Amino acid sequence: MIDKEQKIAAFDPNGVATNTNLFGLPFTYGESETVVLPVPWEVTVSYQSGTANGPQAIKEASLQVDLFDPLLKDAWQRGIYMLEVSPELREKSNALRLKSERYLENLETTPDQAILQEINAGCGEMVQWVEESALQVLNEGKRLALLGGDHSTPLGFIKALAQKHTSFGILQIDAHADLREAYEGFTYSHASIMYNALAVKNVEKIVQVGIRDYCEAENDLMQNNDRVQAYFDRDIKNKAYQGHSWHKQCQSIIESLPEKVYLSFDIDGLDPKLCPNTGTPVAGGLEMSEVLYLLEELVKSGRTIIGLDLNEVAPGADEWDANVGARLLYKLCNLMTLSHQ
């Protein structure tokens, strides 16, 4: 049995991947500082499906990601280990998704309350499973990145973090506000994740960036709730057109956040050219370089990323979304590590 030091000595970070682990890294769970929890779940997806395939597709695409990170010396040596995709969870998502489609077909006429209850109970079990899985990893002193699935998946993780931290903020990158109360009747809808996060009292503040698709009720909530602060895509772009630098805009976004930050990254916050197959794409949005700059500045400010999720990545036929998702995941994990130094 060779130990981690021997694996590091034997591994060529400049060569092609020689195994099928996430990012082709040679380490076990025990040898890795960061753990990726895949949650292949898409029960309440509204438009395009496929996000449950995200974790597996990202894992496959991750073999192409170069391991050098100019910000974090020998980043790969820290170890990032992806847990197995749970086939039971995946099957449960598929079964409930079929029911959800049938329920939505009759939503305007005769919605089936029994099916709705069953879906809500099943989603509640997923939230519970994520909370328990996350706690197990956190209790071993590791950092955790959750990989969705749709945007309903991180609620259990946020609840787990609330057991570890009395107060923290959420930085949400997203096209949507996700502040709907039980969207379409679904308590744990992807469109309700931040509404549900507000029920966790340790969540001191939710700072939203890139928002460009939201309803009037969500707008009211954003305007009237001190715990929610939105940086709309329109305002970000307008300020840029008027000569305000992205650097300055990033500083005010970061100043809105407390010291401890949970990052919830919905890939649809990016320009949809980077994620054309995501569940609910919206024109506009952020460039990869803009988002990474924001996060680098966040880390530079001294704030700590206590956990993160990347969700709504659906691979599509050409795997482009998974390619973007894999590179993004590597950067996010490294930034989280950097924020703990």
Ligand SMILES: [Mn+2]
């Ligand atoms: Mn979202």
